[in-house]
Amino acid sequence: MQITAYGSAGEVTGSNSYIQTDDGTGFLIDFGLFQGSPAIEAANYAPIEFDPSKLAFVILTHAHIDHSGRLPMLVKGGFRGPIYLSYPTRDLLEALLIDSAEIQLEESDPLYTEEDVWKTLALTYPVAFNDPINHGDIAISFHQSGHLLGSAFVKLRLEEKTITFSGDVGRYRNNFYPDPAPIGPTDIVVSESTYGNSFHRKKIDAYHELLETVIEKFRQGQTIIIPAFSVGRTTEILHGLRQLAEQTGRLNELDQIPTYLDSPLGLKALEIYRERQDYLSASFDEKYLSGPNVHLLQDPGESYSLDKKTHPKLIISSGGMAQGGHITHHLEAFLPHETTTVIFVGFQAEETVGRAILEGLPVIIGERPVEVQAEIIPISGFSGHGDRDDLSEWIATGSPQRILLGHGEPEVLIDWQAYLASQGYQVDILTRSEAITL
Secondary structure, three states: OEEEEEEOOOOOOOOEEEEEOOOOOEEEEOOOOOOOOHHHHHHHHOOOOOOHHHEEEEEOOOOOHHHHOOHHHHHHOOOOOOEEEEHHHHHHHHHHHHHHHHHHOOOOOOOOOHHHHHHHHOOEEEEOEOOOEEEOOEEEEEEEOOOOOOOEEEEEEEOOEEEEEOOOOOOOOOOOOOOOOOOOOOOEEEEOOOEOOOOOOOHHHHHHHHHHHHHHHHHOOOEEEEEEOOOOHHHHHHHHHHHHHHHOOOHHHHHOOOEEEEOHHHHHHHHHHHHOHHHOOOOOOHHHHOOOOEEEOOOHHHHHHHOOOOOOEEEEEEOOOOOOOOHHHHHHHHOOOOOEEEEEOOOOOOOOHHHHHHHOOOEEEOOEEEOOOOEEEEOOOOOOOOEHHHHHHHHHOOOOOEEEEOOOOHHHHHHHHHHHHHOOOEEEEOOOOOEEEO
């Protein structure tokens, strides 16, 4: 049996791992979009390195587009097998892929269409957590990974081995998603490595800083703009701010701030979070997703009209790296003004608009240069990925004989490998397009 990573090896997007068993059965774990600079995203247009029509099945660990965004390309290539995934992931996947297809229409060479998306969704086969199913001789089970609504790590039993694929592992004690479930007995773990060489601040500390900053900047008469990833982050930020404000006796202050959630995809995700809240932690309460001064913008006209309103306000808008989405026209309108504060709550990749704003580089939005007079504030600590401590804690629940590392930048992978080796594990790093025998 062999595994070949055709993405997310020495990088953090484009997740897909191809497994071929000794009897020739081939299947795939995830098939996501490459995201970031134009050079990175060019990989989305490269020929697929295996024959999709010969895949027996696909497993999707969670809905984020860097894990799911190329699934319709498999169907275009002839894949007709089942796509196994959790129930909440199926709900989020529909919203994400339709949104992605709409974005593709803006490209001269779209990767796929909405018709391709519906053909893909017709192949989905939702599976409950902790409820094993069989595909032929291969046993498959999904388990809570704590990264996103419905996110899972997946255990496979085949050829007398148990192999665990991490997907993306979340953070322990994060007050929104449940802790990652214990792995249990396993021979091999294929683990993500995004923050394998670093440590996060406590998420509650990040929310304290965010709440204080938002209230203080509003008092100063500022318009506050938070670029946020549509699925997950927009819901988490709104919920976290209002929950903490209530716990600290500052909800009346927060309610004085006109708050606009401007993300069509984010609003769809918010409704799915409400419907699937039994998959979230016990501290989740849907009352924190609304408020007397919280406005959920449903119409594009409302979004653009917001740019003409000069009163102090908080805008949480789609486009975490400011590469696309409604955040782009808000930034174009408000960045030139000293009465604006932009708060970044997520990672900004190189060669993105968000990174340019953060580093004080020239900002180009829609091919137009934009002057920046706004105050720019990064606040760290909101990542949904586990850090070294979280990943170590999770791996220790399985005591694997061997670990394979992917989903990380090269220097992170080397550091993370060295640390795990110092703990007594046998560790290898996945290299893109190179097969490893399991």
